[in-house]
Amino acid sequence: MTELQQEWTDKIATWKVSGQSMAAWCRQNDESYDRFVYWRRRLEPGPQRQGRFVALTVQPAALLLSCNGMTLHIERGFDRELLRDVLSVLRAV
Numbered sequence: 001m002t003e004l005q006q007e008w009t010d011k012i013a014t015w016k017v018s019g020q021s022m023a024a025w026c027r028q029n030d031e032s033y034d035r036f037v038y039w040r041r042r043l044e045p046g047p048q049r050q051g052r053f054v055a056l057t058v059q060p061a062a063l064l065l066s067c068n069g070m071t072l073h074i075e076r077g078f079d080r081e082l083l084r085d086v087l088s089v090l091r092a093v
Helices: 003-018 022-028 033-043 080-092
Strands: 063-067 070-074
Touching: 003 022, 003 033, 022 033, 070 080
Parallel strands: none
Antiparallel strands: 063 070
């Protein structure tokens, strides 16, 4: 621990036993409130949040093809031959 870290550890310990709010303690001890908060967070990290997994159900999505104002909505299990024919007609237009 560096000297500066030890200095702030001591200041935070003194504040805790004072029974004062952080703001009141900082005013009385001529310390910057923002600096005090910074060092308190740095030296006393709060509890780590526990991550959790959420089960997701993924549905197969439809494919949308849009061109020149026309949209084809293609679902899973589509008829490939029909799509090929439709695209041939659209290319010819």
